[in-house]
Amino acid sequence: xxxxxxxxxxxxxxxxxxxxxxxxxxxxxxxxxxxxxxxxxxxxxxxxxxxxxxxxxxxxxxxxxxxxxxxxxxxxxxxxxxxxxxxxxxxxxxxxxxxxxxxxxxxxxxxxxxxxxxxxxxxxxxxxxxxxxxxxxxxxxxxxxxxxxxxxxxxxxxxxxxxxxxxxxxxxxxxxxxxxxxxxxxxxxxxxxxxxxxxxxxxxxxxxxxxxxxxxxxxxxxxxxxxxxxxxx
Amino acid sequence: xxxxxxxxxxxxxxxxxxxxxxxxxxxxxxxxxxxxxxxxxxxxxxxxxxxxxxxxxxxxxxxxxxxxxxxxxxxxxxxxxxxxxxxxxxxxxxxxxxxxxxxxxxxxxxxxxxxxxxxxxxxxxxxxxxxxxxxxxxxxxxxxxxxxxxxxxxxxxxxxxxxxxxxxxxxxxxxxxxxxxxxxxxxxxxxxxxxxxxxxxxxxxxxxxxxxxxxxxxxxxxxxxxxxxxxxx
Amino acid sequence: xxxxxxxxxxxxxxxxxxxxxxxxxxxxxxxxxxxxxxxxxxxxxxxxxxxxxxxxxxxxxxxxxxxxxxxxxxxxxxxxxxxxxxxxxxxxxxxxxxxxxxxxxxxxxxxxxxxxxxxxxxxxxxxxxxxxxxxxxxxxxxxxxxxxxxxxxxxxxxxxxxxxxxxxxxxxxxxxxxxxxxxxxxxxxxxxxxxxxxxxxxxxxxxxxxxxxxxxx
Amino acid sequence: xxxxxxxxxxxxxxxxxxxxxxxxxxxxxxxxxxxxxxxxxxxxxxxxxxxxxxxxxxxxxxxxxxxxxxxxxxxxxxxxxxxxxxxxxxxxxxxxxxxxxxxxxxxxxxxxxxxxxxxxxxxxxxxxxxxxxxxxxxxxxxxxxxxxxxxxxxxxxxxxxxxxxxxxxxxxxxxxxxxxxxxxxxxxxxxxxxxxxxxxxxxxxxxxxxxxxxxxx
Numbered sequence: 091x092x093x094x095x096x097x098x099x100x101x102x103x104x105x106x107x108x109x110x111x112x113x114x115x116x117x118x119x120x121x122x123x124x125x126x127x128x129x130x131x132x133x134x135x136x137x138x139x140x141x142x143x144x145x146x147x148x149x150x151x152x153x154x155x156x157x158x159x160x161x162x163x164x165x166x167x168x169x170x171x172x173x174x175x176x177x178x179x180x181x182x183x184x185x186x187x188x189x190x191x192x193x194x195x196x197x198x199x200x201x202x203x204x205x206x207x208x209x210x211x212x213x214x215x216x217x218x219x220x221x222x223x224x225x226x227x228x229x230x231x232x233x234x235x236x237x238x239x240x241x242x243x244x245x246x247x248x249x250x251x252x253x254x255x256x257x258x259x260x261x262x263x264x265x266x267x268x269x270x271x272x273x274x275x276x277x278x279x280x281x282x283x284x285x286x287x288x289x290x291x292x293x294x295x296x297x298x299x300x301x302x303x304x305x306x307x308x309x310x311x312x313x314x315x316x317x318x319x320x321x322x323x
Numbered sequence: 324x325x326x327x328x329x330x331x332x333x334x335x336x337x338x339x340x341x342x343x344x345x346x347x348x349x350x351x352x353x354x355x356x357x358x359x360x361x362x363x364x365x366x367x368x369x370x371x372x373x374x375x376x377x378x379x380x381x382x383x384x385x386x387x388x389x390x391x392x393x394x395x396x397x398x399x400x401x402x403x404x405x406x407x408x409x410x411x412x413x414x415x416x417x418x419x420x421x422x423x424x425x426x427x428x429x430x431x432x433x434x435x436x437x438x439x440x441x442x443x444x445x446x447x448x449x450x451x452x453x454x455x456x457x458x459x460x461x462x463x464x465x466x467x468x469x470x471x472x473x474x475x476x477x478x479x480x481x482x483x484x485x486x487x488x489x490x491x492x493x494x495x496x497x498x499x500x501x502x503x504x505x506x507x508x509x510x511x512x513x514x515x516x517x518x519x520x521x522x523x524x525x526x527x528x529x530x531x532x533x534x535x536x537x538x539x540x541x542x543x544x545x546x547x548x549x550x551x552x553x554x555x556x
Numbered sequence: 557x558x559x560x561x562x563x564x565x566x567x568x569x570x571x572x573x574x575x576x577x578x579x580x581x582x583x584x585x586x587x588x589x590x591x592x593x594x595x596x597x598x599x600x601x602x603x604x605x606x607x608x609x610x611x612x613x614x615x616x617x618x619x620x621x622x623x624x625x626x627x628x629x630x631x632x633x634x635x636x637x638x639x640x641x642x643x644x645x646x647x648x649x650x651x652x653x654x655x656x657x658x659x660x661x662x663x664x665x666x667x668x669x670x671x672x673x674x675x676x677x678x679x680x681x682x683x684x685x686x687x688x689x690x691x692x693x694x695x696x697x698x699x700x701x702x703x704x705x706x707x708x709x710x711x712x713x714x715x716x717x718x719x720x721x722x723x724x725x726x727x728x729x730x731x732x733x734x735x736x737x738x739x740x741x742x743x744x745x746x747x748x749x750x751x752x753x754x755x756x757x758x759x760x761x762x763x764x765x766x767x768x769x770x771x772x773x
Numbered sequence: 774x775x776x777x778x779x780x781x782x783x784x785x786x787x788x789x790x791x792x793x794x795x796x797x798x799x800x801x802x803x804x805x806x807x808x809x810x811x812x813x814x815x816x817x818x819x820x821x822x823x824x825x826x827x828x829x830x831x832x833x834x835x836x837x838x839x840x841x842x843x844x845x846x847x848x849x850x851x852x853x854x855x856x857x858x859x860x861x862x863x864x865x866x867x868x869x870x871x872x873x874x875x876x877x878x879x880x881x882x883x884x885x886x887x888x889x890x891x892x893x894x895x896x897x898x899x900x901x902x903x904x905x906x907x908x909x910x911x912x913x914x915x916x917x918x919x920x921x922x923x924x925x926x927x928x929x930x931x932x933x934x935x936x937x938x939x940x941x942x943x944x945x946x947x948x949x950x951x952x953x954x955x956x957x958x959x960x961x962x963x964x965x966x967x968x969x970x971x972x973x974x975x976x977x978x979x980x981x982x983x984x985x986x987x988x989x990x
Contacts, residue, residue: 203862209439271868292492299823484634498856501858527637
């Protein structure tokens with residue numbers, strides 16, 4: 091077994107510097123790498139490009155990095171929950187590239203899987219396709235999209251082991267598995283680091299080969315963005 | 324819940340006719356749809372095109388269809404275990420298209436995922452790339468490959484439920500999950516059809532949306548091709 | 557005229573037995589509450605869940621189980637969770653049978669705009685561009701006019717597009733319309749709404765053939 | 774001269790701590806038996822398993838757990854199973870650190886042929902074309918000459934290619950060679966094998982610089 095375990099978030103983020111490109115898992119605040127984000131704030135690295143489906147809210151998730159103006163560019167599909175984000179974007183402080191969610195997902199997966207480019211129908215005929223190659227297949231138009239390139243991928247998983255194997259829970263899975271191995275270094279934080287051999291080999295969502303560093307995360311807040319409930323009658 | 328359960332293999336293969344294109348899961352004899360293959364022999368449909376990583380052995384797997392000369396064309400990556408196959412190929416009775424295993428896998432996945440085409444490095448500079456578009460990305464050459472089109476996909480899973488959710492076991496997983504939803508109709512046979520709600524939603528390998536028909540398979544032989552063992556000392 | 561609930565109820569009649577359905581944020585989300593008796597449908601949410609159920613009971617909400625609107629949800633027996641790539645495989649691969657989403661503008665050629673107002677509002681397209689570029693069966697649910705009373709059914713969209721020529725049907729507070737090669741074909745009108753009301757609220761070409769029945773919800 | 778075991782033992786010295794390794798059928802498979810003490814490696818098989826262990830004990834073989842050679846295997850703690858798409862994501866995405874495979878011919882420019890003899894033998898390429906087109910670190914394990922005594926290290930491959938310019942190193946029964954821009958650079962010679970023996974058995978350009986040490990296995 092190749093051991094990927096590191097002691098803590100400090101060790102896990104070694105090598106992180108200014109002006110890097112990061113991938114961050116999560117959808118909304120669900121399944122975000124809370125420990126890695128907190129450490130990025132502490133490190134104070136600036137000029138960052140962040141590939142993440144959303145940009146957090148004002149005081150949580152990537153919003154924490156936006157507050158400190160550490161992010162130079164966001165590559166996302168939806169950013170509608172963050173006033174500071176909107177302010178920085180409209181004032182021109184923040185560069186924003188909005189791309190369709192499925193394209194965002196597949197550009198991660200292409201990086202993970204060694205595909206340089208693929209054709210997708212999403213965005214054809216819209217400003218998303220401007221300047222991009224388009225092409226017809228079987229009577230339908232498609233846009234050529236390219237694999238992302240990133241320095242670090244920050245992943246949040248439910249369970250993991252020292253071999254780097256990961257299991258996700260519910261919709262906290264989202265972009266996390268497809269960002270694993272899509273950057274030069276993949277750092278996974280887990281709610282529960284379990285002993286080797288505990289995870290069923292048949293039920294591992296991401297094999298450890300895609301993960302370079304794994305650590306036991308701490309103090310998860312797991313904030314709920316839209317608490318919707320029924321009352322028992 | 325949308326019910327995909329059918330009573331038996333006869334019902335599951337309704338609509339199968341001559342000259343159709345099939346996808347069949349399995350690697351070697353591991354994870355092959357034994358019930359569907361047996362029924363195809365019974366139905367006597369001919370002129371078939373079969374997309375499958377291997378072609379079985381002389382008296383099992385797709386070899387059973389080859390014996391009866393039901394297959395017109397095989398699309399595979401490796402066919403080295405079948406003498407009747409070799410005879411038919413060399414005599415020109417059987418049309419054979421050999422493609423790299425990773426390309427075979429991704430052409431299935433592209434069909435499942437609605438991608439018309441993708442660029443892969445496999446086969447560049449070889450006869451596999453002859454007549455195909457090639458292209459440079461980041462200083463490396465790639466070949467344009469297209470999604471498969473098939474009428475039926477025949478899938479073998481370990482467990483499944485009436486919603487069509489599937490779980491695979493060990494290396495019997497192989498091509499099975501990525502062929503689900505890659506043909507017009509996906510037929511899954513399972514060793515164990517479990518009650519709805521029994522499978523952990525977190526641990527379903529293929530959601531039922533990719534499966535049109537599911538049935539409880541019978542009489543699995545699960546033949547071992549290369550029995551390699553140690554003796555206890 | 558229909559209210560949001562009325563629009564949702566009328567949309568629910570578009571559900572057919574065996575449909576996998578993706579519901580957008582807003583009015584479309586309400587459709588899940590009015591599934592006709594006797595048919596089975598499953599709801600997919602593009603953040604990675606199939607087989608969504610109702611909201612959880614108070615105290616039972618789970619931060620790890622949400623829909624694309626970031627709302628806490630539950631799942632029904634037979635549900636599954638998956639990653640974002642497989643989720644869009646379902647959408648792009650045409651495995652989702654029906655998509656219902658909101659819009660800011662729809663044009664008579666089937667174009668839709670619903671993600672950006674240049675200089676004013678830029679929330680992003682989320683999964684909408686994948687949905688409209690992929691699905692065969694897309695219905696828009698929206699008010700017939702905007703807050704300024706201007707028509708949202710236009711000759712040409714003025715806002716940045718989400719997709720081209722992709723909308724087949726529209727259900728508004730005033731009417732049900734089909735997008736045809738000739739323009740918006742009026743199919744049904746809301747209770748208490750006249751043909752003239754609809755004409756006045758529709759900038760794009762409106763096609764009226766035969767009698768136009770009232771929407772039954 | 775090395776036998777197959779000797780070739781496997783020499784190849785095992787190419788393994789480094791932390792390597793994920795894909796071993797082809799034949800001699801490469803034997804390498805797993807000679808992993809140097811004190812290093813951790815994991816073996817991937819492209820049919821969908823990472824963390825392969827030894828063959829099962831008699832009676833414990835499982836038809837659902839095989840390697841790419843269709844042999845029954847076991848797995849070690851930390852192993853995982855996955856589908857063929859994810860398996861080739863590992864390979865194509867350069868997550869596998871070392872690939873060792875057999876060959877029928879290797880050319881001095883790094884071309885390899887190992888899947889087809891036109892008119893005679895057509896077994897197919899399996900995963901070999903993906904492996905050689907993707908991996909950065911590919912070693913060929915083979916006999917230096919074929920059954921007819923003809924060199925398998927050629928100026929140009931005569932058989933249909935598996936990949937172009939992709940082979941970096943070759944371990945044969947006679948020698949260890951590096952593929953360089955100038956040709957096959959001799960690195961080591963097998964015990965009891967002279968430089969002349971290697972020259973005679975090598976059709977492609979052979980580069981001999983300095984002293985050539987004997988292979989230690």
